[in-house]
Amino acid sequence: MSTEVLRCQDLIFGWRETPVLVLESLCVAAGERVFLSGPSGSGKSSLLALIAGLVLPRQGSVAVAGQDLAGLSAAGRDRWRARHLGIIFQQFNLVPYLSGLDNVLLAASLSGIGRAPGKEQALALAQRLELSETLLARKATELSVGQQQRVAAVRAMIAEPALLIADEPTSALDDRRRDHFMTLLLRESERQNSAVLFVSHDQRLAAHFDRHLDLPTLNGATPCSGD
Numbered sequence: 001m002s003t004e005v006l007r008c009q010d011l012i013f014g015w016r017e018t019p020v021l022v023l024e025s026l027c028v029a030a031g032e033r034v035f036l037s038g039p040s041g042s043g044k045s046s047l048l049a050l051i052a053g054l055v056l057p058r059q060g061s062v063a064v065a066g067q068d069l070a071g072l073s074a075a076g077r078d079r080w081r082a083r084h085l086g087i088i089f090q091q092f093n094l095v096p097y098l099s100g101l102d103n104v105l106l107a108a109s110l111s112g113i114g115r116a117p118g119k120e121q122a123l124a125l126a127q128r129l130e131l132s133e134t135l136l137a138r139k140a141t142e143l144s145v146g147q148q149q150r151v152a153a154v155r156a157m158i159a160e161p162a163l164l165i166a167d168e169p170t171s172a173l174d175d176r177r178r179d180h181f182m183t184l185l186l187r188e189s190e191r192q193n194s195a196v197l198f199v200s201h202d203q204r205l206a207a208h209f210d211r212h213l214d215l216p217t218l219n220g221a222t223p224c225s226g227d
């Protein structure tokens with residue numbers, strides 16, 4: 001059985017006619033920690049959107065946990081994503097009128113696992129990420145940026161995903177909070193044996209990772225002028 005959780009092969013993707021990404025190969029092994037950097041506009045978020053199955057490549061394939069995403073319907077990709085991928089967005093994307101706990105439980109219910117993780121598991125995971133039950137009971141809008149970020153991390157990890165992808169999740173944090181968040185996140189991903197693909201232009205974070213990738217080096221596409 002393959003231990004790969006991600007395989008991108010002969011990938012071509014563009015939002016418009018000009019390709020943004022031309023990528024021969026990108027693989028991530030189970031439990032591996034990969035740091036992906038690149039300047040603004042180099043295609044980092046586009047690559048994560050492909051890996052999440054939010055968009056499909058023009059050519060080539062993206063397989064997550066052994067499944068080629070193009071072989072699934074849009075609803076099938078939603079289920080596959082909820083089950084096998086954890087995603088932490090730069091702006092966290094929490095549902096503002098729900099409590100932190102309900103944000104997490106909503107994600108858990110979408111994971112399609114026979115018996116979805118419940119409140120007890122959510123609280124235990126939250127505790128490992130230093131979020132108390134009292135804080136989790138607050139609406140997302142009533143939490144600090146750092147607390148919202150940890151709720152987003154709990155939501156991303158509640159189904160123990162094979163692969164966790166994170167798009168600049170520390171950009172709103174000061175140095176101390178950033179380092180502490182990285183420690184908590186990577187400790188938990190190790191506990192779950194989740195691979196991590198972490199996107200950032202902040203090279204100070206690279207030391208936390210097993211492998212460093214520079215997107216412009218991997219990417220054969222010519223950057224769009226003006227980007």
Ligand SMILES: Nc1ncnc2c1ncn2[C@@H]1O[C@H](COP(=O)(O)OP(=O)(O)OP(=O)(O)O)[C@@H](O)[C@H]1O
Binds near residue numbers: 020038039040224
């Ligand atoms: N939804 C979209 N529709 C059209 N073009 C897009 C879209 N999203 C990104 N692009 C374009 O694709 C290219 C790559 O953008 P992308 O957001 O992937 O880069 P990035 O490396 O994540 O940048 P940043 O670090 O600034 O977030 C840019 O030229 C951008 O303008």
